[in-house]
Amino acid sequence: MLIARRISRHLTWLIASLVLMGLLTAWWLMAMRTSDKLPGGGSSVGLTLGLIGGLLIAFEMALVLKKRLRSKLWMMFQTRLWMKAHIWLGLLTFPILLLHSGIRWGGWLSATLLALLALVWLSGIYGLILQQFLPKIMLDDVPGEAITSQVGHIVGKFSSDARRMMALHFDLDGDEATPRLTMPSGKAVAEKPKTPYISVGSVRAHTKTESAEPEKKSTVSAERLLESYVKQISPFLEEGDRLRTPLSSSSRSRDYFQTLRAVIPTTTHETMEALEGLCEQRRQLDSQARLQFWLHNWLLMHLPLSWALFVLMFLHVFVALKYL
Ligand code: HEM
Incomplete structure (x- = not known):
């Protein structure tokens, strides 16, 4: 998806994402002031951030269904709009879940999850950057593009x-x-x-x-x-x-x-x-x-890591609820 040359079409998403992130960070900072440590997943703000982050990841994964299923239900949603949401909500996942973690690695499971999330997040940004200029280079350098x-x-x-x-x-x-x-x-x-x-x-x-x-x-x-x-x-x-x-x-x-x-x-x-x-x-x-x-090769990293993140996230929720 082209963003660089069509930033005006993304302005609403950009502003909404910044406002949402600003509000959530302000809430987290306020909670930090009232307690003597950084609020993590066990606090009410941390738990809410975890819930939002988890739902966002589930939405991000739904792109797999959107891309592969041709049923009327999925066709109702415009692919372009879905992709915009994938990008802007995807960008929010890392900061939101970082705050949810209390900016700590925690145990091996939460540390693995955080590392996976960082990799998925970075690979998504990398892929998006490639999409900004590679198609243009292809058009200029390879006029007779072959299937x-x-x-x-x-x-x-x-x-x-x-x-x-x-x-x-x-x-x-x-x-x-x-x-x-x-x-x-x-x-x-x-x-x-x-x-x-x-x-x-x-x-x-x-x-x-x-x-x-x-x-x-x-x-x-x-x-x-x-x-x-x-x-x-x-x-x-x-x-x-x-x-x-x-x-x-x-x-x-x-x-x-x-x-x-x-x-x-x-x-x-x-x-x-x-x-x-x-x-x-x-x-x-x-x-x-x-x-x-x-x-396309960045998707070889983005997709499997996303699946690993998604599956481990359920394990994390299960373990966390057990000890809550
Ligand atoms: C937790 C965060 C994220 C998860 C779980 C996730 C997951 C996925 C999944 C499952 C796909 C579909 C791959 C396929 O079926 O071909 C995908 C594609 C994609 N993602 Fe993400 N993603 C995340 C964050 C991001 C971020 C932050 C960006 C960019 C800023 C991004 C950009 C993309 C792009 C450009 C595609 C390719 C869509 C296409 O052209 O077909 N993703 N992502």
Whole structure:
């Protein structure tokens, strides 16, 4: 949920939260003045704060039901409003329950609960901060955002498109899915060709030129494109930034293709540019995966810790009521 750029829409919640917190803190401070120690869970103010905090946590957990249940009852509540309440009431939980504890760790159970609450609270704030700017970065840096489940298919398409483009200039060995290209040997390249294409090892480079001399020059140069394709471009399109390659950085990739352009025949420039475009799209997929990871991985902490907090809270209530 975006807050930073839409703070006016959250103003009522902000003011209400501050007022409520102010009133509860004032009550707690007054109780502190009348007793000689910090009022904890056993005092009337502490007990009330514990009750409010517990209800707030139960409400926070209800987001699980809201997100997963599609029944009419849950659909009645606007998701946006629910999310606002989750954030602002969630922010209140830690200060309220800290006062409830009398700002003491207490026994192992209450100390664990307080630590869990702090972690859930902090992870929620962390997630909210990420939600403020990661979607914007995604929009700016990854204009062609792909559906996550389609990424494998798209990667396969990049590789087959690249292979098809290369096949315009070279006869490629191996099957379509896993190209196994043998690099041309220097000896074969040096030989003057008699046919319109030159067999070099298992790769034949098609040339458009008629005379033998430019043909030789073009073949040697075309080899550089083939070499780049086999050693850098094709592995990068398949593996992405898991490989250490200049192609994983846009500036180094630009330099790489500029250097390549100077040593390959002009007849292959268009193909090279198309390959460069595919590499750019592959980088975007990697960026998208990285951003998606950061946008969602905090929930891997927030959600299980919330459940642990929720379950332990009942144990805490049970133990507390037993000794009250
Ligand atoms: C005791 C306090 C809290 C509890 C028990 C709690 C619990 C939860 C739970 C259970 C979810 C649902 C996860 C899911 O099903 O995917 C959730 C999501 C979330 N929580 Fe909290 N939360 C707490 C405090 C906070 C705070 C303080 C913030 C931020 C200030 C926050 C921000 C969020 C956000 C942004 C989501 C993700 C919603 C979405 O985009 O789907 N939470 N929380």
